Structure formats: structure tokens, C-alpha cells
Amino acid sequence: MSKDRRSIVVTVDGQSSTGKSSLACAxxxxxxxxxxxxxxxxxLCAYFMLRGKDxxxxxxxxxxxxxxxxxxGDMSVWVQGEDLTAKINDAQVTKMASDIAxxxxxxxxxxxxxxxxxxxxxxxxxxxxxxxxxFPRATLKLFxxxxxxxxxxxxxxxxxQMGLSPDYDQLVxxxxxxxxxxxxxxxxxxxxxKDAVFVDTAAHWDENLEQMYQQVLMVLPKQVMPKEVVQxxxxxxxxxxxxxxxxxxxxxxxxxxxxxxxxxxxxQGEIIGASWLCPIYVxxxxxxxxxxxxxxxxxxxxxxxxxxxxxxxxxxxxxxLFYVAALCGQYAVLSNRLLALQDIVG
Ligand SMILES: Nc1ncnc2c1ncn2[C@@H]1O[C@H](COP(=O)(O)OP(=O)(O)O)[C@@H](O)[C@H]1O
Ligand SMILES: Nc1ccn([C@@H]2O[C@H](COP(=O)(O)OP(=O)(O)O)[C@@H](O)[C@H]2O)c(=O)n1
Numbered sequence: 001m002s003k004d005r006r007s008i009v010v011t012v013d014g015q016s017s018t019g020k021s022s023l024a025c026a027x028x029x030x031x032x033x034x035x036x037x038x039x040x041x042x043x044l045c046a047y048f049m050l051r052g053k054d055x056x057x058x059x060x061x062x063x064x065x066x067x068x069x070x071x072x073g074d075m076s077v078w079v080q081g082e083d084l085t086a087k088i089n090d091a092q093v094t095k096m097a098s099d100i101a102x103x104x105x106x107x108x109x110x111x112x113x114x115x116x117x118x119x120x121x122x123x124x125x126x127x128x129x130x131x132x133x134x135f136p137r138a139t140l141k142l143f144x145x146x147x148x149x150x151x152x153x154x155x156x157x158x159x160x161q162m163g164l165s166p167d168y169d170q171l172v173x174x175x176x177x178x179x180x181x182x183x184x185x186x187x188x189x190x191x192x193x194k195d196a197v198f199v200d201t202a203a204h205w206d207e208n209l210e211q212m213y214q215q216v217l218m219v220l221p222k223q224v225m226p227k228e229v230v231q232x233x234x235x236x237x238x239x240x241x242x243x244x245x246x247x248x249x250x251x252x253x254x255x256x257x258x259x260x261x262x263x264x265x266x267x268q269g270e271i272i273g274a275s276w277l278c279p280i281y282v283x284x285x286x287x288x289x290x291x292x293x294x295x296x297x298x299x300x301x302x303x304x305x306x307x308x309x310x311x312x313x314x315x316x317x318x319x320x321l322f323y324v325a326a327l328c329g330q331y332a333v334l335s336n337r338l339l340a341l342q343d344i345v346g
Pocket of ligand 1: 016018158204205
């Protein structure tokens with residue numbers, strides 16, 4: 001069965017403390033998509049079980065009132081309006097979460113809850129089995145890695161910020177033990193999906209986020225665009241690179257004019273309003289507005305960013321939107337007239 005073009009899911013799997021939840025939550029915000037923190041769901045389940053609640057009641061409670069919030073590089077978890085982030089990160093809940101995660105009844109109930117997050121514009125789902133078990137047909141599967149020493153150091157800082165006092169050596173031992181337990185369990189073990197893209201998160205947080213965002217930009221348009229738009233897009237991409245190398249803008253404009261007229265005829269009525277959207281977004285992505293026209297030609301990923309932004313901003317049907325976005329992309333790459341853009345933006 002082919003992947004459903006309309007359903008965008010980005011999965012972020014990986015070992016403990018590689019940055020799954022904080023990076024995936026920030027990525028979801030940047031993309032304007034829903035976020036699912038499956039690790040927190042296992043932690044909450046353990047937390048409420050320790051307080052005597054049964055699985056059904058926990059599932060109901062979380063379905064009704066679970067919320068994730070992203071705050072400056074960290075993610076917080078709220079249930080019934082209460083921030084439970086620190087409480088679900090203490091050592092007892094952490095160990096219990098990994099223990100109950102081996103239980104098939106727990107996994108089945110929580111799988112239903114997790115799949116329910118797939119609505120709206122798209123979903124970024126974080127956890128250990130998001131790409132392998134819960135969303136095997138995801139649009140993009142990222143798998144985060146980092147050395148255990150790096151992870152333990154980060155986890156120590158994170159827990160200290162929550163008011164806890166962890167010991168570094170103890171954390172290294174716990175991380176290794178939990179990784180081993182998660183990797184070797186019989187159901188849904190922590191393994192990279194066959195089609196996963198690896199991201200080493202040893203780098204700076206912003207750099208990791210940018211890298212993940214660029215991965216989305218690379219796959220998303222092709223995943224959801226109709227074939228004929230993919231062809232247009234590829235052509236724009238190739239030609240823009242060629243012309244950027246040659247520095248020959250006028251030939252490029254001539255080509256675009258013909259192409260644009262043909263597209264306008266083909267998608268008549270579909271492109272209303274599109275011509276002004278793209279310049280606004282491209283302007284936001286280009287750090288040096290004076291040389292924006294050159295940057296656009298030299299940096300084709302700006303076109304992809306523009307397309308994605310238009311997609312996020314307008315939210316109509318994917319088909320229609322990507323006709324618009326592809327044409328916006330052409331416009332951005334080819335128009336090459338900063339004054340005209342400013343005139344349009346006003
Ligand atoms: N470069 C980085 N990449 C990912 N996380 C980082 C980075 N630098 C610091 N961190 C911090 O590491 C901690 C662990 O990240 P978290 O998202 O909770 O990991 P996980 O969900 O994989 O256990 C967080 O406090 C996060 O802000
Ligand atoms: N999709 C998931 C997410 C978490 N889990 C379990 O839940 C525990 C806590 O997950 P977490 O993502 O909050 O843990 P960290 O990676 O933050 O250390 C893990 O040790 C796993 O055993 C899982 O089995 N499947």
C-alpha cells in the first residue's frame with residue numbers, strides 16, 4: 001500500500017536523553033504541527049499506576065486532558081492543568097516507566113492513545129517505537145544518537161533544573177541499564193527503522209533542530225505533492241542551480257516566463273493570491289534582504305522553506321496548496337526583483 005499523501009507524520013526515535021522530546025517538540029512548533037511525546041505517556045502511566053490508578057482510567061484521563069508545552073528548548077507535560085514534568089522524571093517513575101513498557105497490555109492501550117494524535121496539519125511523534133511500530137508508514141523517520149557521556153551530562157543539567165539532585169555516575173549506569181532493557185525487550189524494542197535517517201545530537205541544540213528541519217524540507221514536498229508538481233519543482237531546482245552557477249539571470253527569467261504562462265493556463269484559478277505570499281516568506285528566510293535575489297538563486301533550500309511556509313500559513317487541501325507553493329517557489333527563484341517584491345509586500 002502506498003503512503004497516504006495527506007497524512008504527514010515525522011517520527012523521532014532514539015535512546016534516552018538524545019534530545020527526542022525537546023527537539024521533536026520544537027520541530028513540531030516550527031512546522032505548525034501536533035506533537036506527541038510518547039515517552040511522557042509511558043512516564044505518566046507509571047506515575048498514575050504508582051498512585052493506584054488502573055490502565056483504563058489512565059487512558060481516559062490522558063485522552064481528555066494531556067497537553068505538551070514547549071518552553072525554550074525544553075518540553076513540559078500537563079495533565080488536568082497541572083505541570084507534572086518534574087514528578088514524572090524522578091528516578092522511581094523513570095525506572096517504572098521502562099518496566100511497564102515491557103507489558104503487552106500497557107503497550108496496546110497506549111498505542112491507541114498515541115495514534116489518536118494524528119490529526120490536523122501533521123504530527124511530529126517522539127519515542128522509541130514511533131517509526132517502527134506506531135507509525136510505520138511515516139513520511140520521515142529520524143533516529144537520534146549521542147554518546148552516553150554527553151547524554152548523562154545533559155540529563156543531569158535537565159534534572160537539576162527541575163529541582164532534583166542526580167549523581168552523574170549513577171545516571172550513566174541508569175541510562176545504560178535502561179537502554180539495554182529497551183533494546184532487548186521482546187515487544188517494540190528500541191531499534192532504528194530500516195528507512196531511518198540518523199542524526200547525531202552531540203552538536204548544539206539549534207544546529208540539531210535546523211538539521212532535522214532541513215530533513216523535513218527535503219522529503220515533505222515530494223511526499224505530498226502531485227507528481228506533475230514534483231516534476232515542475234525538480235526542474236526549477238535543477239535550473240536554478242545551473243543559472244546560479246552561471247550567474248545568468250536574464251536567460252533564467254526568460255525560461256521562467258514561458259513556464260509560468262504555461263502553468264497559469266494549466267492551473268487557472270488555483271494561483272490567486274499566491275504571488276504575494278511567497279515573497280513575504282522568502283523575505284523572512286533570507287537574512288540579507290539587500291542581496292535577497294542573489295541568495296535565493298544560490299540557495300535553493302530557500303524555495304523549499306518558502307513552499308513549506310506557504311503550506312503552513314494557508315492550510316487548504318494539500319493538492320491545491322502545492323500547486324500554489326510550487327508556483328510560489330518558481331516565483332521566488334526566478335523573479336529576482338527586490339524592488340518589485342517590496343512593492344508587492346507594501
Ligand atoms: N544539542 C542538544 N540536543 C538535544 N538535547 C540537548 C542538546 N543540548 C542540550 N540538550 C538537553 O538535553 C536534555 C535531554 O533532552 P530530552 O529532549 O529530554 O531527551 P529525550 O527525550 O531523548 O530523553 C534536555 O534538557 C535538552 O534541552
Ligand atoms: N515509545 C516509547 C516511549 C517510551 N518508552 C518507555 O518509556 C520510558 C521513558 O521514556 P522517555 O522517552 O521519557 O525516556 P528518556 O528517553 O527521556 O530517558 C523508556 O525507558 C521506555 O522504556 C517506550 O517503551 N516506548
